[in-house]
Amino acid sequence: MTTRPRASTEEVYARVRADLLGGVYAPGERLKSTPLCETYGASVSVIRETLSRLTEQGLVESEPRIGFRVRQVSVDDLRHLTSARIDIESLALRYAIERGDMTWESEVVAAHHRMERTPMLTADAPPRVSDEWEAAHSGFHGALLDGAQNPWLLGIATTLRDAGEFYRRWSQVHEPGRDVAGEHREILEATLARDADRAVRALAQHYQHTADILERALAERDVAQNS
Amino acid sequence: MTTRPRASTEEVYARVRADLLGGVYAPGERLKSTPLCETYGASVSVIRETLSRLTEQGLVESEPRIGFRVRQVSVDDLRHLTSARIDIESLALRYAIERGDMTWESEVVAAHHRMERTPMLTADAPPRVSDEWEAAHSGFHGALLDGAQNPWLLGIATTLRDAGEFYRRWSQVHEPGRDVAGEHREILEATLARDADRAVRALAQHYQHTADILERALAERDVAQNS
DNA sequence: TATTCAGAGATTTTCGAATATCTCTTGTTT
DNA sequence: AAACAAGAGATATTCGAAAATCTCTGAATA
Numbered sequence: 001m002t003t004r005p006r007a008s009t010e011e012v013y014a015r016v017r018a019d020l021l022g023g024v025y026a027p028g029e030r031l032k033s034t035p036l037c038e039t040y041g042a043s044v045s046v047i048r049e050t051l052s053r054l055t056e057q058g059l060v061e062s063e064p065r066i067g068f069r070v071r072q073v074s075v076d077d078l079r080h081l082t083s084a085r086i087d088i089e090s091l092a093l094r095y096a097i098e099r100g101d102m103t104w105e106s107e108v109v110a111a112h113h114r115m116e117r118t119p120m121l122t123a124d125a126p127p128r129v130s131d132e133w134e135a136a137h138s139g140f141h142g143a144l145l146d147g148a149q150n151p152w153l154l155g156i157a158t159t160l161r162d163a164g165e166f167y168r169r170w171s172q173v174h175e176p177g178r179d180v181a182g183e184h185r186e187i188l189e190a191t192l193a194r195d196a197d198r199a200v201r202a203l204a205q206h207y208q209h210t211a212d213i214l215e216r217a218l219a220e221r222d223v224a225q226n227s
Numbered sequence: 228m229t230t231r232p233r234a235s236t237e238e239v240y241a242r243v244r245a246d247l248l249g250g251v252y253a254p255g256e257r258l259k260s261t262p263l264c265e266t267y268g269a270s271v272s273v274i275r276e277t278l279s280r281l282t283e284q285g286l287v288e289s290e291p292r293i294g295f296r297v298r299q300v301s302v303d304d305l306r307h308l309t310s311a312r313i314d315i316e317s318l319a320l321r322y323a324i325e326r327g328d329m330t331w332e333s334e335v336v337a338a339h340h341r342m343e344r345t346p347m348l349t350a351d352a353p354p355r356v357s358d359e360w361e362a363a364h365s366g367f368h369g370a371l372l373d374g375a376q377n378p379w380l381l382g383i384a385t386t387l388r389d390a391g392e393f394y395r396r397w398s399q400v401h402e403p404g405r406d407v408a409g410e411h412r413e414i415l416e417a418t419l420a421r422d423a424d425r426a427v428r429a430l431a432q433h434y435q436h437t438a439d440i441l442e443r444a445l446a447e448r449d450v451a452q453n454s
Numbered sequence: 455t456a457t458t459c460a461g462a463g464a465t466t467t468t469c470g471a472a473t474a475t476c477t478c479t480t481g482t483t484t
Numbered sequence: 485a486a487a488c489a490a491g492a493g494a495t496a497t498t499c500g501a502a503a504a505t506c507t508c509t510g511a512a513t514a
Binding site: 032033034044045048064065066067068 | 494495496497498
Binding site for chain 2: 008009010045048049052053055056057058064077080081083084087088091150151152153155156159160163
């Protein structure tokens with residue numbers, strides 16, 4: 001959100017994407033070019049190109065001649081997304097476990113360690129999930145799949161992860177009783193043991209659990225909005 | 228490749244994409260803005276936005292400050308693509324068979340019929356695979372998956388199909404002995420019988436068969452180029 | 455001879471103004 | 485009162501020129 005003069009498309013793209021994933025813009029919110037130009041210190045063509053690319057990724061929606069808006073969220077969409085994500089990440093994880101070398105293993109362990117050592121919640125009241133932890137979390141799941149070595153599969157997984165992160169960030173929910181660290185540890189152990197079935201089961205449960213919580217939050221919000 | 232004045236981004240995008248899939252541009256070929264502006268009768272910003280979007284889809288590659296070029300092809304990439312495609316389309320086909328309704332069934336049958344009734348080869352010498360058949364073929368495979376009803380999955384499948392079509396179009400190979408129609412019929416029958424395992428097996432074999440042929444053509448071309 | 459450097463030309467990238475389109479308000483007609 | 489039409493303002497879209505950057509050539513230097 002910092003305002004700087006002169007910015008290349010690549011940079012603006014990265015910043016808008018980060019802001020989108022960081023929950024700066026609400027789902028469905030219109031993304032008008034003029035304000036965005038000022039915010040990111042770029043001209044209309046740069047903003048337009050950025051939004052085009054993000055549309056292709058599904059983070060932004062475009063109605064030609066009307067404008068761009070942040071992707072809408074809905075329970076249905078979340079279900080579809082979760083299903084696709086579990087299916088595809090499971091595939092990738094299986095390949096990774098089958099083919100991943102030692103470098104990959106080390107990266108996974110390192111990413112896990114980084115996540116464990118990053119405090120999940122901020123000191124704010126009410127506490128929010130910290131940006132650092134979100135990044136480390138994303139990094140861990142990315143590292144898990146990297147062993148699959150199929151750029152197509154990894155690209156797809158990244159797109160889906162981004163969309164998922166958007167849901168997660170937007171509904172800053174936190175389930176007190178949940179043992180997230182334990183879930184991650186289980187995935188890590190099964191992966192290192194090269195036990196694909198167990199790892200995939202743990203991964204699927206992890207995502208499904210998150211999705212269930214998000215779905216509940218989403219339903220509540222819908223009820224609140226309609227009243 | 229038709230030259231018309233005044234074109235909206237959406238239209239230019241569709242035309243460039245079609246030309247890319249239609250084999251008008253060679254893999255690795257540079258896509259310079261000035262010639263493209265003239266070809267499509269649009270200004271540089273429109274072209275740029277189009278290429279950006281296609282880059283996001285993997286049909287075009289971009290090196291910032293250097294330019295855009297048509298996606299490179301390689302045996303390795305083809306293998307990755309084929310693997311991802313088989314895995315993901317299999318998933319989608321299973322969902323479609325599980326959940327598809329009668330409308331879906333009818334669409335599948337209709338698309339198959341359309342493909343069967345379209346002549347595969349042109350009257351040229353040497354005969355080429357006709358554009359109409361390619362479109363019908365793509366339509367059939369698309370119809371198969373549509374029953375899955377998961378927009379995320381379908382979007383991904385489309386992206387991968389586009390990339391595959393690019394390979395297919397570019398290396399206009401035709402295996403005389405191959406019974407493509409039979410392969411399609413097998414997929415269709417298994418699908419209508421709601422026999423997921425059999426349908427998925429047939430689909431995977433179909434794609435693998437195509438990929439093997441393409442790979443051979445690609446390897447030959449590489450040898451020819453390096454001499 | 456190999457390497458470096460300068461500069462011309464080609465190309466990409468960015469910009470902001472000009473144009474086209476949409477949206478909402480207000481007034482008119484039925 | 486309802487439906488429609490006109491117009492003002494907001495906004496998206498397109499354009500082509502200006503600026504930044506890259507690439508290639510050929511001469512100067514070690």
